[in-house]
Amino acid sequence: MKYLMLIAEPENAYEGEAGEAKLTEIVGKHMALVAELQAAGALLGGDGLQPSFTATTVRTQGGAQTVHDGPFAETKEQVGGYYLIEAADLDAALAWAKKIPVVDGGMVEVRPVAEY
Amino acid sequence: MxxxxxxxxxxxxxxxxxxxxxxxxxxxxxxxxxxxxxxxxxxxxxxxxxxxxxxxxxxxxxxxxxxxxxxxxxxxxxxxxxxxxxxxxxxxxADRPFPDERLGLIFACCHPAIAPEARVALTLRVVCGLSVQRLARAFLVAEPAILQRITRAKRKIRDAGVPFEVPGRAAWPERLEAVLTTLEIAYAQAYQDAAGASEAAELGPEVLRLSGVLAELLPDEPEVLALAALVRFAEARRPARLDELGAMVPVSEQEPDLWLSPMIEEGARLLDRAATLRRPGPRQILAAIHGAHLSRLETGVTPWADIVELYDALLFFRRDTVTRVNRAVAAAEAQGADAGLAALETAGAPRDWLPYQAARAALCATAGRLDEARAAYTAALALDPPPAERLFLQRRLTALQM
Known part of the structure; x- marks a missing residue:
């Protein structure tokens, strides 16, 4: 099965000098994880995203479309990246999800990809 | 057949x-x-x-x-x-044997990816075959609500790819714990009805069966064996939990001759086996507490001091209010009502919680603080106790008013 693993973290964790050091550390861990996923033949895709202040949202309502500055919702944690993987079942996907490096308060949402 | x-x-x-x-x-x-x-x-x-x-x-x-x-x-x-x-x-x-996947099914139904409130209903529906109608009555939830919970959980299992497998041992602290907790919740539903009059009481035999299956399939897991023992110890006392008028009888006042010896022996065998595995856990201690109460069958007395010590050990695993209140009640028997009351007041129990008011009433009565006892019985009765407990509390209050 294909699973999308969405990473959400408190963005302020990467602010300031300490934040930059943290980012370097986390990115290093992502590189290692990418290598491990590739070696296992499980990696289908994945990227990091620019911070949520760069997000623009197109909303459709009542037949009209409007463009807004910002993400879906202004929450403390924001989606900052994703992995698309192939895994035998949810337990295998969750095992990968637990290996994704995140800062304290970070979350990984595991969603099966719908197959039609 | x-x-x-x-x-x-x-x-x-x-x-x-x-x-x-x-x-x-x-x-x-x-x-x-x-x-x-x-x-x-x-x-x-x-x-x-x-x-x-x-x-x-x-x-x-x-x-x-x-x-x-x-x-x-x-x-x-x-x-x-x-x-x-x-x-x-x-x-x-039809002559070929087919694999026994029941354990994997239980693990799937109790997967952490399934909403906790859906796990119990799903397990009882799928593993025990209970109808949605019976589940709705047992959990006092409308049928469509139970059906929706079960339907969503089944869809999640299918669409999210929840495996029907027994996970590797490394995952057991999380996964086996979820299974055992699910069965405990199911049994708590059955146990709280002393009269055995409601639909919830019908869950008792189902959890008895399911915990037995689990113990048979995982004979080297002490907490699994302990849960099976615990359920047997508790179900063995069911015939003694009500008097002839239908009032609840506290365990220390029950007639031991009414207890079901074969079920007690089965529980004791399971708990003995758990002990030989030398990995203590909360359910083993809980089962030992039940076992200590049952030892009155042979010795004629309840070993309250031992029970207090067991509660102290249980607090190491479960620092919750239920454990503290139960410990306070045992401490009152072992060390006197004043010691028990002191422990009860620091248990952190909400004032509008029935077990707290019922315990407080009994301890105040023993300590001779009769006004407080009457007030606590009145407060307990106002908290909508089940019929058998209401009758018991009412009788105690009446005795104090004479």
Missing amino acids: GAEAAFRAHGARVVAALAARFRDLDLAEDAFADTCERALAVWSDAPPRDPAAWLYAAAVRRAVDLKRRAAVRARLKPDLPPPEPDPEALLMA
Whole structure:
């Protein structure tokens, strides 16, 4: 099965000098994880995203479309990246999800990809 | 064995094996239901030698057929006629053993990815075969709500790819814990009704059976054995939990002759085996507390000091209010009502919680603080106790008013 693993973290964790050091550390861990996923033949895709202040949202309502500055919702944690993987079942996907490096308060949402 | 009894006895194993094979609980249940209908029609003259294997073999065919039809419908092509059943092939397949996937099914139903409030209902529905109607009555929830919980959980298991497998040992602290907690919640529903009058009490025998199956399948897991022991110790006392007028009888005042000895012995064997594995846990201590109460059958006295020590050990695992209040009640017996009351007041129990007010009332009465005792009994009665407990509390209050 294909699973999308969405990473959400408190963005302020990467602010300031300490934040930059943290980012370097986390990115290093992502590189290692990418290598491990590739070696296992499980990696289908994945990227990091620019911070949520760069997000623009197109909303459709009542037949009209409007463009807004910002993400879906202004929450403390924001989606900052994703992995698309192939895994035998949810337990295998969750095992990968637990290996994704995140800062304290970070979350990984595991969603099966719908197959039609 | 009649057909209906065979369906009930083998249903869980057949559904589990189907679910593991097709990774779809709805499909497994539908195929099994259709197969039971067919069995009723064809078994009448010649019931098979191995009904479980027959049911499995026939249900696999039915499941394949249902899947094929669904695929055909999805492609918007006209439905094909179902294949003719082949009695010869069915008989041959029916002689082959099929895998026991019940444990994997329990793990799937209690997966942390399933909403906690859905786990109990789903497990009892799928593993024990309880109807949605009975579950709704047992949990005092409307049928559509229970049905929705179960339906969503089944869909999640199918669509998110929850495996029907026993996870590796490394995952057990999380996974086995979820299974045991689910069974504990199910049993708590059954136990709280001393009278055994409500639908919830019917869950008692189901959890008794399920915990036994789990202990049989995982004989080297002390907490699994302890849960099975615990349920047996508690169910063994059921005949003694009410007096002739229907009032609750506290465990220390129950008539030991009414306890069910064979069930106590079975529990003791399970708990002994758990102890030899030398990995202590909260359920082993809880079972030991139940066991200590039951030791009165032979010694004639309740070993309250031992029970307090066991509660102290339990607090190491569970620092919750229930444990603290129960410990306070035992401490009152072992060390006097004042010590018990002091412990009770620091237990952090909410004032509008029935077990707290009931315990406080009893301890105040023993300590001679009669005004406070009457007030606590009145407060307890205002918290809507179940009928048997209401009768008990009412009687105690009346005695204090004389």
